[in-house]
Amino acid sequence: MMSDGDAGRSGAARPGAGSARRARGRPRSFDRETALEKALLAFWEHGYEATSVSDLTRVMDIGAPSLYAAFGDKRSLFDEVVRVYGARYGSFTDRALAEEPTARAAVARMLREAAAVYTEPGRPHGCLVVHAAANCSNPEVEQSLRERRTANVAAFERRIRDDVAAGVLPADTDAGALARYTGAMIQGMSQQARDGASREELESLAEIAMSVWPHAGTATG
Amino acid sequence: MMSDGDAGRSGAARPGAGSARRARGRPRSFDRETALEKALLAFWEHGYEATSVSDLTRVMDIGAPSLYAAFGDKRSLFDEVVRVYGARYGSFTDRALAEEPTARAAVARMLREAAAVYTEPGRPHGCLVVHAAANCSNPEVEQSLRERRTANVAAFERRIRDDVAAGVLPADTDAGALARYTGAMIQGMSQQARDGASREELESLAEIAMSVWPHAGTATG
DNA sequence: TTTTTTCTGTAACGACCACTAGAAAAATCT
DNA sequence: AGATTTTTCTAGTGGTCGTTACAGAAAAAA
Structure with a gap:
């Protein structure tokens, strides 16, 4: 679909620090950190349970399989959110x-x-x-x-x-x-x-x- | 079933204050106040959303249709619980x-x-x-x-x-x-x-x- | 007894939950 | 170009959510 302007494929995070060589397969179409911050705000506002995976995929603007591939399941995404929240x-x-x-x-x-x-x-x-x-x-x-x-x-x-x-x-x-x-x-x-x-x-x-x-x-x- | 001793049909609350005449149809098999207190404790411990109707029917020991007939929907049961909590x-x-x-x-x-x-x-x-x-x-x-x-x-x-x-x-x-x-x-x-x-x-x-x-x-x- | 009224148990309803199989797409490597 | 690897989209999975239709059961009223 890619209906929202050229927001896609902008990030494509580097595979490793310092290495400019791209990763092997199809690159990610979203910026992982940006999506994580959106998830953080959703969990912050509505809590763990009241924030559904459907809510998350909407505010992160990615599909459910992309979410699971990038962050694991809902629980491990939340754990990462809590770590980032604590630091930020x-x-x-x-x-x-x-x-x-x-x-x-x-x-x-x-x-x-x-x-x-x-x-x-x-x-x-x-x-x-x-x-x-x-x-x-x-x-x-x-x-x-x-x-x-x-x-x-x-x-x-x-x-x-x-x-x-x-x-x-x-x-x-x-x-x-x-x-x-x-x-x-x-x-x-x-x-x-x-x-x-x-x-x-x-x-x-x-x-x-x-x-x-x-x-x-x-x-x- | 009625498998739990003679716990049933004990209450059968009076239809009106002072009136000893029974209500018209089949009497309620549970005590409304006792069931309400069980609901109160469940909502108190787990909150509104995390307490499912299935949880409620289990702790109140009644079927879902009995719950809905006696208390309305989940929301109005919660409202009544909040009123009782405030008073008690x-x-x-x-x-x-x-x-x-x-x-x-x-x-x-x-x-x-x-x-x-x-x-x-x-x-x-x-x-x-x-x-x-x-x-x-x-x-x-x-x-x-x-x-x-x-x-x-x-x-x-x-x-x-x-x-x-x-x-x-x-x-x-x-x-x-x-x-x-x-x-x-x-x-x-x-x-x-x-x-x-x-x-x-x-x-x-x-x-x-x-x-x-x-x-x-x-x-x- | 028969009728009427109310409650109870069974068994579902559509909607949403977290999650994923499978195929197509987009990149690199040979 | 062709093979390989990873991500994406579509379309579901089984399970639980709140709620209710329906028929049988248990009481009072006729």
Whole structure:
């Protein structure tokens, strides 16, 4: 058919890094990364189960056999989507934890950036990791995202413990509870974003959330 | 078949309140309220879409035609389930708002009771209103629960405004942001409960969440 | 008893689900 | 050119979805 202009055969990804020689057989008519990003947006908006393979082939603009040849089955496509999402849209938490000098500053930055990321115009609102496997009949899919969420909370807890050990936070700080509080806050912000809260609303919400932290030296509210 | 003991024909609800005369035709072989509660638990655990009519007829132990005759279609059964859930399991927020003397006390009680309700043994964890319509292909179902969530946040906000007007809370309190913060906290606690957090963990989380509130006179933390 | 009314079990309906067999098409290799 | 390899399109597969037609069963009404 090829009815949509000259969108076809534009990509034809290289077979290997650095090699300019083409692959052997008929080349792919679509760009794999572009199609993957379309799948990512669909899964992000509607979740794993509510996004049918038929939906996917429509938004990716490819036939079902092409999808299965390029990405495996629906499950492995979703797994790849989750990896790409984590690297492209979900890495702000890891960056904040790694780059900010204190746990408090890291969480403050995380919540501020979450307010922006979860309400970015032109993209699904909220966090794919929080929502995309909710009410999923496949327990493995649900578990895979649950593990990512608990891993995030565990990373918060480690960062808080570091600050307690360094004397930046009080010695009697309940690191586990504070980490879970932070995780619940982010997940609650994601839910609020899905329910229509604006970036500014989430930012003022985040500011309130930060007031539970002891202020290390400075007096900022 | 009637293979499960004498469980059948036990209920046969009265046709009208006070009237002892039986209904006209063949009496129902199951207790409507019992079956409705089973449907409630199924929808609570797996959500609207992931709970198939086949799942429902199995857990309610009735045939599909009986389900449709007694409850209408799947959608209207879910609507009734949501109403019953709100009255039986979700009313603790309204009670706290109505019975506690201040917004702060009401929210403190709400979060404390949420920690218990969302982790009650033998029941699905978390809140049906938060989770059961996530990733739902039917936008009306998703919207109906979204409206309940936003109505709850609006009720928080009204209660907070009352305290601001009464001088119980500072005049510069951002009632909307504090209400959304509370809603996000409850929703985050529900998500944490789904992810396996215990009642005690949610309680210490709630205690942290309450520390953002100005303390009206008393010194409790 | 016969009629009327309502419920119950069987057994399907069309629509969609994730997935794939098979043939034609488009490239490289010989 | 012809052979080989890979992708594409068409057209399905069996299974499950929500829902219902139909006939028999169980009660009250006549």
